[in-house]
Amino acid sequence: MERTLSAPGKLFLSGEYAVLWGGVARVVAVGPRGQCLVRAREDRTVELLTADGRLSGVSTPLGVRWDQEVSAPFRFAARALDVVYRAHGRDALGLSLALAPSPLGPGGRKLGLGSSARTAVLAVEAAAGLLEVRPPLPLALLAHAEAQGGKGSGADVVAASAGGVVRYRRWPVERVLAGGRPLGVLLAEAGPVDVVRTRIAPRFLSYAFGGESASTGEMIAEAEKGLDDRARAAFVAESDLLGEALEDALSKESFPAVREACDGLQKLLGSLGRVATPALARILSLARAGGSAGKVSGAGGGDGCLLLSPDAESQGQLLASLRARGIHALALSVEPGVRIEPQAPPLLSSWLAA
Secondary structure, three states: OEEEEEEEEEEEEEOOOHHHHOOEEEEEEEEEEEEEEEEEOOOOEEEEEEOOEEEEEEEEOOEEEEOOOOOHHHHHHHHHHHHHHHHHOOOOOOEEEEEOOOOEOHHHOEOOOOHHHHHHHHHHHHHHHHHOOOOHHHHHHHHHHHHOOOOOOOHHHHHHHHEOEEEEEOOOOHHHHOOOOOHHHHHHHHOOOOEEEOOOOOOOEEEEEOOOOOOHHHHHHHHHHHOOHHHHHHHHHHHHHHHHHHHHHHHHOOHHHHHHHHHHHHHHHHOOOOOOOHHHHHHHHHHHHOOOEEEEEOOOOOOEEEEEOOOHHHHHHHHHHHHHOOOOEEEEOEOEOOEEEOOOOHHHHHHHHO
């Protein structure tokens, strides 16, 4: 059995940080899509192939026993395969999984579009499909959290899995990470993932990369040190209100209201400190000057900005203005979630044939 899958990346419309403290995140699935090719094996070997090389192990009821220490380039995919085999919990045949390289920005930097979450979703869906383990979304959330030490909200994982624009409250992954009992029991106790796929589909959506990648974990730790419980609750209330206003504005296609909500969300993020770097502030200034709107997407401190324009002409002018200044910028469309593709990429087929 052989199957090709693809999944999108993500941008935060609203709810950065707030989703960690009980608030709602609104996240949009965007391209470029990542792809993988999975093939069932007749032995217990589990094989992971990427542009960085090959990692092999053996399937067991307790997960994958890798032949060597898992290095950083394989971390998320390897953890995802391990989680699926643990969830299966019985002897099982292995698989070979080839993952296409994620698109990179200038200087080979990560763009901040959720590549690690997309990798976790692809690897979990690929293995879960072969082993008939369901549902895959909690497993992808667990794998992603384990791979980054329990940090993060999982909103990017949900976007890559569900697609479109979703409203999401943080799934209590810490209940599963605590361990001590069978994984199936812990997953059941954590409950279903609180996610709603909305009907909005933002038009004239763009992304601009600020030129440096950010450490989400470091940004989260810094923000949490600066806010007590009362301040966090106030932040969440304001974020939820503004996020609802942005969703409503996008639904009604009222660009003045879109701009007002984006400005409010950016001001709220700015209250946390160094979320907007000088490069990101410059991008937002150029967007406003050209009649568009925007905000930092994600934890900030690097990565990039989500930008919204009132029409195609304004979007084209904005992208031209950004690119003329050496800023990596691209137009985006709202993407469906993880899906099966009809054809395997030749590169991934060649890796499995080697």
